[in-house]
Amino acid sequence: MEQVPPYYHNYLQLDNILNSQLPISFENGNEPAHDEMLFIIIHQAYELWFKQILFEIDSITAIFSKETINDNTEDAGIILQRIKRINSILQLLNQQVHILDTMTPLDFLSFRNLLVPASGFQSVQFRMIEARLGLKMQQRHRAEYYKRTNEGGFTMTDYSSINEVEATPSLAELLNRWLERMPFLNLDLWKHYQLVSLSSASFTAHPFWNDYRHLYTDGLNEHERNKLNDFDFVLFNQNNGHFTEEQCKALRLQFTAPALQSA
The missing domain is CATH 1.20.58.480 (Methane Monooxygenase Hydroxylase; Chain G, domain 1)
Structure with missing residues (x-):
């Protein structure tokens, strides 16, 4: 045909x-x-x-x-x-x-x-x-x-x-899930990284995030200091601000701390 x-x-x-x-x-x-x-x-x-x-x-x-x-x-x-x-x-x-x-x-x-x-x-x-x-x-x-x-x-x-x-x-x-799989923050890749702030070295085992948090903290004025609690919860799951369950849900939304670190 x-x-x-x-x-x-x-x-x-x-x-x-x-x-x-x-x-x-x-x-x-x-x-x-x-x-x-x-x-x-x-x-x-x-x-x-x-x-x-x-x-x-x-x-x-x-x-x-x-x-x-x-x-x-x-x-x-x-x-x-x-x-x-x-x-x-x-x-x-x-x-x-x-x-x-x-x-x-x-x-x-x-x-x-x-x-x-x-x-x-x-x-x-x-x-x-x-x-x-x-x-x-x-x-x-x-x-x-x-x-x-x-x-x-x-x-x-x-x-x-x-x-x-x-x-x-x-x-x-x-x-x-894709962001969580990202290898950017693998500690093996940061062996030769030089810490900018030794005073913040004990916050986390990762040198980059020690420095990042220190720089973020230094950039906050006295009225913004409570934002550090938000920062710690969103990126590290540390509830230093004693947030309620509802507040945690509002801060977390859909992305996990490891995914947001990679992003």
């Missing part, structure tokens, strides 16, 4: 894409709302870009999931290139809001009631992007609101899909 050469319209599946705008207000018995077409297209564009973001994140996490990332290969360059691409897409998505702003509140209200209880909250891909990047639901204000299956929430199928993504290592977690 002769192979049909690619054709622009068919390659892009334009029949499927261009016939997927079905404004509810255009249905029989409703008053057509002109701006509903814009509303649909903008949100479909968002979801297409969300798909691309997830595609890029998945490729990055696949690289970070390797036991080692060889600096002599193209892996590091690929990660950086694709993260930059994600940032560019997010900047573009922010610009789409300006187009949406051409629709007045009255224009929106002319069809909004027809969409109840649906809302952008139910974007599964948006939740998956959050989870893939490493946003923990328990770190959100009113965390239970973001994962619900009541009216206006997710279907059980979508809810399960989000849970599955949250159960896999996020980009933040994989980055943390």
